[in-house]
Structures are given as structure tokens and as C-alpha cells.
Amino acid sequence: MKCNCGDRGQNCIEMVPIFSNLTKDEMLEIAMITSEKELDKGDTIYSAGFLTDSLYVIHKGRVKIVRLNESGKEQIIRVLGPGQFIGELAIFNREPASDSAIAIEKTIMCKIDGQDIKSLMARFPSIAFKILEELSQRLQKAEALVEDISLSSVEKRVAKSILQMDTEDIVKLQMSKGDWASHLGMSQETLSRKLTAFQDQGLIELVGHRGIRIIDREGLEDIQ
Known part of the structure; x- marks a missing residue:
């Protein structure tokens, strides 16, 4: 359904860095051409092998x-939250999607048709530059992930991931442990064993189902 220029549609646009250089009136104009999409946990936004022609902005x-x-094992490339966007590759490439996007909790998105985005990029080149900047950053992160999975030990991957989650001493997982393990390229059982080992070594404390308290930050940093 159309956002009807409501607060949600405009807020959705204001949250996204690619539109940060636009005026309020220009953002409102973009909100006019967005439609709202609500998803429950587990719903698919788009699937690998199918064409997608829209940009999706995550509102909540x-x-x-x-x-x-080939064996059907899932590898999580990234997890995105409010203010971030997906589907950008379809704007530049008419090939079928090579990955799938799935909601991991109840999600509200603002959808902008691909042709509308192209028209906006022609009018506002800053949008195109911001999208390319984001694509570059995602490529760097994907390359770093591939390198970690190929060259780093399981212990190193887990320790590094914990340290990257937050600068505070208490980390709250923003995904299930199964999804976290998939992102790190290991089984959930392996991840659970390593977390327990870290706790036994006095490096962390497991708090509840998704909480991790960092006890020895330097110890985690020293893991090879």
C-alpha cells in the first residue's frame, strides 16, 4: 500500500544515508512514490534466481x-536493520538475484520501484554516489568475511565477531545463534562449544539466551 506521504514514509526516507543530501521537500517527494510492505519473521522479500526490480528501505x-x-547449507552474507536498504543490485543489473532476503523478525519496509530510483538518480546524482559508496563498503566486508572463513581459526572468527558487535562490555546478539553461526561459516554446535570454552577460560560470560558480557577484551583480541 502507498505510504501516502505519511510520517512513516518520510521517516523511512530520512533514515537512509543515500538520501541525506536532499531537502525536506525532496524527501517528501520520494516518500510519495514509496509503498509500504509488512513482513512477519521468516517471510521472504526476494529469492535467489528471481528478478527483483525494487529498492527496499528497512523502517523497522x-x-x-x-x-x-550446492548442498543447501545457508551462508548469511549480512544482517541489515532500520535505515539500511536492499535490492540495490537490481537497479544496475537485470540478472536474477544471486541471494535471498528474509525477515528475521517482524519488519516494516518502504519499497521504491527500480525505475523511480533510476529517475531519482538522474535528478539527484548524490543518490547514485551514495549507493555506489554503500556497495563498495559491502564488497569490502564480504571480502573480509571470505578471508576470515578461509584463513582464520574458528576461535579467531568467534572472538573477532564478539569484539565487532559493540564497544561496550555487554553484547546483545541481534540474531539467533543459528544465524550467527551461519554468518561465521560454522555449525551452531561448534559456535556453542567455542562460547562455552571462552566462558571457561574467563574471557566472556554468557548472559541469558543472547547476552555476552566481555570479561577479558585483550584476551579475545589475542586469540589466533
């Missing part, structure tokens, strides 16, 4: 981007 909730290997 979180979405995981996944790929499946």
Missing part, C-alpha cells in the same frame, strides 16, 4: 541476506 525490524551452497 531486521533482514538477513543469505546464499545457499
Whole structure:
């Protein structure tokens, strides 16, 4: 359904860095051409192998981007939250999607048709530059993930991931442990064993189902 220029549609636009250089009136204009999409946990936004022609801006909730290997094992490429966007590759490439986007909790998104985005980029080149900047950053992160999975030990991957989650001493997981394990390229059982080992070593304390208290930050940093 159309956002009807309401607060949600405009807020959705204001949250996104690619539109940060636009005026309020220009953002309102973009909100006019957005439509709202609500998803429950587990709903698919788009699937690998199918064409998608829209840009999706996350207003509330979180979405995981996944790929499946030949054996059907899921690899999480990234998890995105409010203010971030997906579907940008369809703007530049008419090939079928190579990954799938799935809501990992109740999610509200603003959808902008691909042709509308192209028209906006022609009028406001800053949008195109911001999208390219985001794509570059995502490519760097994807390359770093591939390198970690290929060259780093399981212990190093888990420790590094914990340290990257937050600068505070208490980390609250923003995904299930199964999804976290998939993102790190390991089984959930392996992840659970390593977390227990870290706790036994006095490096962390497991708090509830998704909480991790960092006890020895330097110890985590020293893991090879």
C-alpha cells in the first residue's frame, strides 16, 4: 500500500544515508512514490534466481541476506536493520538475484520501484554516489568475511565477531545463534562449544539466551 506521504514514509526516507543530501521537500517527494510492505519473521522479500526490480528501505525490524551452497547449507552474507536498504543490485543489473532476503523478525519496509530510483538518480546524482559508496563498503566486508572463513581459526572468527558487535562490555546478539553461526561459516554446535570454552577460560560470560558480557577484551583480541 502507498505510504501516502505519511510520517512513516518520510521517516523511512530520512533514515537512509543515500538520501541525506536532499531537502525536506525532496524527501517528501520520494516518500510519495514509496509503498509500504509488512513482513512477519521468516517471510521472504526476494529469492535467489528471481528478478527483483525494487529498492527496499528497512523502517523497522531486521533482514538477513543469505546464499545457499550446492548442498543447501545457508551462508548469511549480512544482517541489515532500520535505515539500511536492499535490492540495490537490481537497479544496475537485470540478472536474477544471486541471494535471498528474509525477515528475521517482524519488519516494516518502504519499497521504491527500480525505475523511480533510476529517475531519482538522474535528478539527484548524490543518490547514485551514495549507493555506489554503500556497495563498495559491502564488497569490502564480504571480502573480509571470505578471508576470515578461509584463513582464520574458528576461535579467531568467534572472538573477532564478539569484539565487532559493540564497544561496550555487554553484547546483545541481534540474531539467533543459528544465524550467527551461519554468518561465521560454522555449525551452531561448534559456535556453542567455542562460547562455552571462552566462558571457561574467563574471557566472556554468557548472559541469558543472547547476552555476552566481555570479561577479558585483550584476551579475545589475542586469540589466533
